[in-house]
Amino acid sequence: MDATVLRLDPAVAIRPEPFGALAYHYDTRRLVFLKHPDVVRAVEGLDGRTVTSEVLDACGIDPGRRDAVERALVSLVRSGIVAEVGP
């Protein structure tokens, strides 16, 4: 995950909520809960150019929370909210 480059799928909209955010994929009609503000910050930091580890550094994720955020990103890739950008 650290060395991959990710971006938010262009068909996804994000809406902030007290618990984190909602993400909705307009093409697949999939609604996903971003259950922690750290995950929201990480997703918002994805720019399709920077490798994930640097994105997580840049948005100041607490080292103790990093694994959890990475796991969340893996799951978001699986659900199509976030997409891997080719090398």
Next chain:
Amino acid sequence: MTSLVDQLEHGLSAPICLTWELTYACNLDCVHCLSSSGRRDPDELTTDEAIAFIDELRDLGVFYVNIGGGEPMIRRDFFTIIEHAVANGVGVKFSTNGTFIDDEAARRIAAMDYLDVQISIDGLDETTNDAVRGTGTHATALAAARRLADAGMRDFKLSVVVTRHNVDQLDGLLALADELGAQLRVTRLRPSGRGADSWDDLHPTDDQQRTIHRWLLDNGDRVLTGDSFFHLNALGESLPGLNMCGAGRVVCLVDPVGDVYACPFVIHERFRAGNIRRDGAFTEVWRGSELFRELREPGSSGACASCGAYDVCRGGCMAAKFFTGLPLDGPDPECVGGEGERALAGAGPRPVSDVDHSRRPRTVTPVPVTLVAK
């Protein structure tokens, strides 16, 4: 950390699942109509008001709106409204009886992005369906479905309300949806609207509740349910989906005259939160109404407190309790632990809604629904 369900129960900045009934007008007279539709209300939102409402939903970040009625396609500005919504990033899922889906409408629908269509059909055969929805409605729904399929529309929905008479047809309905390139959606029958008159005769029996639970566990990944069967979780394994009552927390209903209710199944003054014309705008009603604030408070589990299943069934459906005269903090009338039947035996009077657009005067006392072969 508090669970997601706990957090959602405190409410969201905007609803996830907003139902908007465009009109009370309907060409049909289904015996279980949740909104007691039939006649148009003279006070329904104008086209300009409908457009302004969509703009507000866009600004709130509402991802999609569930449009229903009545029969929404009866409105002459139906396509104006849905095209404006989709163009503004508010996806549309609309429910129709299919009457007005001619070839041209089918082509227009199939060509639109972010549009989902649900065609209501309540039985695999004419006898089962037409007893509930009216003579000829099975043929009409199927014809509309075939027109959509022929126009290239993929994954439209066949939407079935599960009743005592169609539980055994679920496999057949799933096969029918497959054959049409459609998706099956099954939802729970509620004693709301005219459903109050037919619920006693149509709601699934205790044995059938078990059948539905098993069937949903076996087929749940291929079938949409609107997460409406969470009362069945008390049988053991939990069904997929958000297992909670979303009324006023993640769900609400806006009716054709702009009244906001806690959910699509509680059109009754007790659950009216405000009006989008009179009380500022929708945003103010959603965020500030006293009713919604009350619904977002932690609920009491009341008579269910000592039941081990409460954590998974969460006391069931508020609307089902309310319209069968049961206390809101007690068991669901279809509680699979048997508490529903006991509670119903001692239930209070059944509340009757002050909103009724039925074309025929309704009897307040429940009337039997019988299946008559043609």
